[in-house]
Each structure stands twice: as structure tokens, then as C-alpha cells.
Amino acid sequence: MGDELVVVTVTYSPGPHLDRFLASLPHATERPVTVVMADNGSTDGSPEEALQRYPNTRLLRTGGNLGYGTAVNRAVSEYLRDADPSHDPEFFVVANPDVQWGPHSIDTLLEAAARWPRAGALGPLINDPDGTVYPSARHQPSIVRGGMHAVVGPFWKSNPWTAAYRQDREEPSERVVGWLSGACLLLRRSAFDDVSGFDERYFMYMEDVDLGDRLAKAGWQNVYVPSAEVLHHKGHSTGRDPARNLAAHHRSTYTFLADRYPRWWQAPLRGAFRGALAVRAGLVVRKSRRRKGH
Template identity: 85%
Template sequence: MSDELVVVTVTYSPGTHLDRFLATLSHATERPVTVVMADNGSTDGAPEAAVQQHPNVQLLRTGANLGYGGAVNRAVEHYLHDPSYSGDAEFFVVANPDVQWGPNSIDELLEAAARWPRAGSLGPLIRDPDGSVYPSARHQPSLVRGGMHAVVGPFWKSNPWTAAYRQERLEPSERPVGWLSGSCLLLRRSAFDGVNGFDERYFMYMEDVDLGDRLHQAGWLNVYVPSAEVLHDKGHSTGRDPARNLAAHHVSTYTFLADRHPRWWQAPLRWSIRSALAVRARLVVGNSRRTLAKGRG
């Protein structure tokens, strides 16, 4: 068995981001790498060009826009579950194509995995393009902490519930957390397969929160590894239609919270959550559209 490592990325007209993703990947690990692009319907030619330029890149057309989690699941099923695959199947990497890899970032995650044998997922420190640290390691969104973050967060940025949920006031340290950003994850195959991968009901957003919670419920850990660093230009995906993405975020949030409160006697709570999220969605989506209109004017 070789020490080949599979890196799965989901492409949807990724443009020049994909070039930087592939160019910096060689600095992230000393292992041989196979990149599987699960393509959700790109029209810019970038995935096809990558296959021509990089012999270690494979293109898997999903046949539709399946969303992030669905596309990752197809790539894992197609490549890692293939009987002909002979690489190291214990771990694989999932990352957005707008990630740029820091030196030894993947190897740092693999070394941490050896220190944490119950780690089902491990995530790096993620920097925004301006160099600031993105709060990618968070608590699970409880009703109080997550609810207050959702309600007052857009209007009171420094509120204590958001700070607690996002763990913003903690110094970066290697530790178990509630969930990790799905923009860059090292995943243990046995853990991922054991929880049946990503929940494909989440087309956009919350699929990583849900995965982290289900891994935890199955007895695995989600481990933050700040010695590994990547840069994430998240504006690549959110910038195309921010209002639509904000609306999708609220739909996914309801799915997540309703799943955690499924009993018949919790129906009033689900109704309250749905109503509160609908009001919040109208406010933030409307504000996003007004801001976008001003920018175009």
C-alpha cells in the first residue's frame, strides 16, 4: 500500500483560484497526492485545463450541482471506495478550490492525527486574505449561544454569545472543538464512513456543522490544529450572489436545529425557530441586496 493521499475539492467554475490551489499544494505535504475534482457543472474550463496541466489531477463530473457535501460524497464513493484504489485509505483531505496551502500544512494535520487517535476530523488555522485569523474552530450552536449569535450578531458584532460560539477570545491551541470549517479538513475514512459522510440535504452551509456534531455523537473528536495554516479566499463562493447564499444559510440552519429537536412535543420550538429565522433572513437578505444595489450604482 502506497502513502498516496487523496485531496477532494468541489469545483463550480473556480477560475484562477484552482491554479493557486494546485500550485501551493506541493508545499503542503511530502506525500504523493491525487487531486479529485468533483465538478458541479463548471463552465469556465478551469477544471479541464487543470487536468491537462497536472498529471495527478482527476476530474469527476457529478452530473448536476449537488452542493458541497453531495459532491464530496460522490468523489469518496467513486475514488476511495473503488476496489482498484491501492493508496493509504486511512485519511483523505477535503478542501475548497479557493484555498491556498501553507508550508507543510497537510503534514502538520497528519502528524496531529497520530497524536489524536480518536480524531475523526482535523482542521488547520485559516487566514482570510488580509492575514487575519478566521474563527474556523467553534462550539456547536446551542439554542442559547447559537440563537443569540444569530439574532444579535449581525447588529452587535462584539456581543458575548458570538464571541463564545466562535471561540474568538481563545488563543489558537491544538484542542478538540465542536466543529471545524469544511473549507479545509483532514478526515479519517473510518469516521467519515461510519457517519455516512456529509448529509446531502445541506446544499450550501451547515454541512460542516452537522458533520462535526454527528462525528462527536459517534464518539469521534474534531481537532483544531493551528500549527497547520491555509489561506481561504471565501469571497469566491459568497461573492457571486450573497443574498441567495444568505437565504440558503437560513434554510440550512433550520434543517440543522429541527433535526436536533425532532420530538412531537418540540413542535412549538421548531415553529419558533422557523419564524425567527424567516424574520432574520428577510432582514439580512434585504440589507445585502440594498448594499449590492448601492455598489452597482
């Protein structure tokens, strides 16, 4: 196995994105790579086709649509935690199948990991298809900053709380941040094991925020590495049912916030979170359905 790197991607009928993901991967690293497709119930045949076309792929059927974090944990357990200890892969990659790899992007992340020995997670600069840079490196959401971003962000895009939370006014630089987008991460195996991987209560959304928070609390760092670049097409699963996904986002946000304020005397705060998120979810879901003509 030696320098072999495991790349985990969670598939759910990924369509042509998966082929682009796999075809561009050799440009990202000079290391030999094994790609584990943790499949959450694809029906389009894409993972099976990839298995035939790319000899370095492996297909792990999770048995259903278990969610992103749970699928990643299954793949890590199957292909890393039970690996021969003499091989001991120090790092692995988790990435969405709608990512297109930039030249040397993974090797650049690995080089940064050598500079940051306490980095538990490292993330690249993520470009959107329209050429803009996605704010993939952010602060942890505080009550004020995160709350105002959640409440006014959908209606006032340029508000100062959203800009601060997303670090929109920061120049791209290699630095420690609160959390990194789960769309593409280089993870240190010992750090991931230290925090027991992704929290499987999150079906989708916020699992990367939660992971970044728990890594930091365990003494690890989340390091943004903008010299590594990928393109994220964002067409895998989030766009199929926007209303359903928006509702899931708000449920995950409540789980995250409630965990951070668990004491009995913080119950009114948790109630306020629940009420505000319910109102916001109702507004944005209705707006999404109107756009789709429902």
C-alpha cells in the same frame, strides 16, 4: 498507492483560484497526491485546464450543481470507498478550491492525527486575505449561544454569545472543538464512513457543523490544529449571489436545528426557530441587496 493522499475539492467555475490551489499544494505535503475535482457544473473551463496542466488531477463530473456535501460524497465513493482494500488510505483531505496551502500544512495535520487516534476530523488555522484569523474551530450551537449569535450577531458584532460560540477569546491551541470549517479538513476515512459522510440534504452551509456534531456523537473527535495554516480567499462561489446564499444559509440552519429537536412536543420550538430565521433572513437579504444596488 502506498502513502498517496487523495485531496477532494468541489469546483463550480473556480477561475484562477483553482490554479493557485494546485500550485501551492506541493508545499503542503511530501506525500504523492491525487486531486479529485468533483465538478458541479463549471462553465469557465478551469477544471479542464487544470486537468491538462497538472497530471495528478482527476475530474469527476457530478452531473449538475448538487451542492458541496453531495459532491464530496460522490468523490469519496468513486476514489476511496471502492479503492483496493490493500491500499486502504486512512486519511483524505477535503478543501475548497479557493484555499492556498501553507508550508507543510497537510503533513502537520497528519502528524496531529497520530497524536489523536480518535480524531475523525482535523482542521488547520485558516487565515483571511486581510491577515486576520478566521474562527474556523467553534462550539456546537446551543439554543442560547447559537440563537443569540444568529439573532444579534449581524447587528452587534462584539456580542458575548458570538464570541463564546466562535471561541474568539481562546488562544490558538491544539484542542477538541465542536466543529471545524469545511473549507479545509483532514478526515479519517473510517470515521467519515462511520457517519455515512456528509448529509446530502444540505446544499450549502451547515454541512460541516452537522458533520462535526455527528462525528462527536459517534465517539470521534474534531481536533483544531493551529500549527497547520492555510489561506482562504473566499471567492469561489459564496460571493456570486450573496442574497441567494444568505437565504440558503438560513434554510440549512433550520434543517440543522429541527433535526436536534425532532419530538412532537418540541414542535413549538421548531416553529420559533423557523419564524426567527425567516425574519432574520429577510433582514439580511434586503441589506445585501441594498448594498449591491438591487
